[in-house]
Amino acid sequence: MxxxxxxxxxxxxxxxxxxxxxxxxxxxxxxxxxxxxxxxxxxxxxxxxxxxxxxxxxxxxxxxxxxxxxxxxxxxxxxxxxxxxxxxxxxxxxxxxxxxxxxxxxxxxxxxxxxxxxxxxxxxxxxxxxxxxxxxxxxxxxxxxxxxxxxxxxxxxxxxxxxxxxxxxxxxxxxxxxxxxxxxxxDDLRLYLVETAEKGIDWLRLHAKGRPGHGSFVHDDNAVTALAEAVAAVGRHKFPMVITPAVRSFLEQVSEALGIELDPAEPELAIAKLGPIANLIGATVRNTANPTRLEAGYKDNVIPGKASATIDCRTLPGQAEIFLEQLRGVIGPDIEIEHISQQDAxxxxxxxxxxxxxxxxxxxxxxxxxxxxxxxxxxxxxxxxxxxxxxxxxxxxxxxxxxxxxxxxxxxxxxxxxxxxxxxxxxxxxxxxxxx
Structure with missing residues (x-):
């Protein structure tokens, strides 16, 4: 045998x-x-x-x-x-x-x-x-x-x-x-994608603080409210577009192969035509931040003094510090930022x-x-x-x-x-x- x-x-x-x-x-x-x-x-x-x-x-x-x-x-x-x-x-x-x-x-x-x-x-x-x-x-x-x-x-x-x-x-x-x-x-052409770059990882925890109290009272200093507003702002925000050399080279080559027009100022128009890999490529033209977890409170009728959320942030090469400045502008000055895990692009x-x-x-x-x-x-x-x-x-x-x-x-x-x-x-x- x-x-x-x-x-x-x-x-x-x-x-x-x-x-x-x-x-x-x-x-x-x-x-x-x-x-x-x-x-x-x-x-x-x-x-x-x-x-x-x-x-x-x-x-x-x-x-x-x-x-x-x-x-x-x-x-x-x-x-x-x-x-x-x-x-x-x-x-x-x-x-x-x-x-x-x-x-x-x-x-x-x-x-x-x-x-x-x-x-x-x-x-x-x-x-x-x-x-x-x-x-x-x-x-x-x-x-x-x-x-x-x-x-x-x-x-x-x-x-x-x-x-x-x-x-x-x-x-x-x-x-x-x-x-x-x-x-x-x-039938005669397949592009094989070779990874030459990957985004950085910055897992963050956002903390909002407020005045704890009874859930039946009127409160204008509610940690849950402050956190929810910050998380919603992050989740809806689109960070500025930045095209790196690896992404630019890929978009130029795939656009040529598919016979589609690539507008350098609007690359997402071409990315939308890529079918199954559009999501994979679309996430590489800008920094991203996605809320993934929420934590607050210990009883239904108690307003907690602290509320926290985890944000999964992915940054382009050379963008880590710039991204943090942009994120601070989105969440405002009163939300505390804690770094859980940070790895370079x-x-x-x-x-x-x-x-x-x-x-x-x-x-x-x-x-x-x-x-x-x-x-x-x-x-x-x-x-x-x-x-x-x-x-x-x-x-x-x-x-x-x-x-x-x-x-x-x-x-x-x-x-x-x-x-x-x-x-x-x-x-x-x-x-x-x-x-x-």
Missing amino acids: EPLSAADEVVDICRDLLRIDTSNTGDPRTTVGERVAAEYVAGKLTESGIDVELHESAPKRANLVARIPGADRSRGALLVHGHLDVVPADASEWSVPPFSGEEKDGYLWGRGAIDMKDFDAMMLAVVRDWQRTGYVPPRDIVLAYTADEEAGMEFGSQFLVREHAGLFEGCTEAIGEVGGFSYTIN LETGFDGALVEAMGAALRAEDPGARTVPYMLSGGTDAKAFSTLGIRCFGFAPLKLPADLNFSALFHGVDERVPVEGLQFGVRVLDRLLRAS
């Missing part, structure tokens, strides 16, 4: 990972499964003769790092990273059990199918195939499987960078999630040998492929790894059906990955790593 190829094995590995519930609630007391998933990966790697290191940042919050020596140890190493945790899923909202790894209609279904156990499986399938065949990559490849990416990275990549930076010694470049996926223009150029290798690997599997840079509106583990001086890209290749609303699957209901796309991705990743 012939051994499985990487393209065959990746489906089984992805299914196995989907069946491990690694839900990250944001509360260490209720987050589950990261250690179990890390041990599964460790078993697959050690079975192939690859040494691994497991590091717990807290009980059951495990991270795994492995280094595969390359032919030229003097070259900068390439970091290939993926997170093992997923956001929670409400089974009552899904058409299949979210942790079943069910295969139907040409897809693998489950929480984490595209965020990002598909790429976790690709990484594992490629290096296991190398070990079976005795292949040695041209330079060191460092694999990192992290915890806690979905809740700020404190127990994952930030922990590794802070406590175990030596594991990444010599790494000069990295590839990770949310890039390399296709956007179909026509990233941006790098769309150039170099690794970028060229990405394009070549895609074209070898899809002659209609063309790579374009873009900015991710969210954040990834690249934020932590970039602090080590590593140049980070989002490249987890997938060839997608033209009618699939890919961006809606992230943290969405009925998350799934096309089986053929998964197999395509592992072939592209193999080509890229061999040519990098």
Whole structure:
């Protein structure tokens, strides 16, 4: 019996990972499964003769790092990273059990199918195939499987960078999630979006204070009222448009490919015509602030002295300080701002040998492929790894059906990955790593 190829094995590995519930609630007391998933990966790697290191940042919050020596140890190493945790899923909202790894209609279904156990499986399938065949990559490849990416990275990549930076010694470049996926223009042309930038994260808590008292009295100093007014103002506010180099390059190239007019002063007119990726791209032309949580009071007939709200803010490269000034103007001077978590935006150029290798690997599997840079509106583990001086890209290749609303699957209901796309991705990743 012939051994499985990487393209065959990746489906089984992805299914196995989907069946491990690694839900990250944001509360260490209720987050589950990261250690179990890390041990599964460790078993697959050690079975192939690859040494691994497991590091717990807290009980059951495990991270795994492995280094595969390359032919030229003097070259900068390439970091290939993926997170093992997923956001929670409400089974009552899904058409299949979210942790079943069910295969139907040409897809693998489950929480984490595209965020990002598909790429976790690709990484594992490629290096296991190398070990079976005795292949040695041209330079060191460092694999990192992290915890806690979905809740700020404190127990994952930030922990590794802070406590175990030596594991990444010599790494000069990295590839990770949310890039390399296709956007179909026509039967002969697909744009593959490579993440070269991502917005900064600033999770804020707004606090309003007032005079506490009985709910039956007339109060003109009500903390809940003051907070509600500030939150409503933030939620309705549109911050000024700022077009960064990565976004400008993407809009110019996609507009040309689609044959639509791009008005630099009104780019949202062109973005509205992008179909399934309009939401993804539309969030990258301005800073954003979205209210996500409210907290106030302890009894129905007591006016509290304090009310609080959480605001999820995402800032463009170079805009963090400007954004805070703008936000202060929206909420007014009397609302206190507390920083919960703050991580810088990233941006790098769309150039170099690794970028060229990405394009070549895609074209070898899809002659209609063309790579374009873009900015991710969210954040990834690249934020932590970039602090080590590593140049980070989002490249987890997938060839997608033209009618699939890919961006809606992230943290969405009925998350799934096309089986053929998964197999395509592992072939592209193999080509890229061999040519990098």
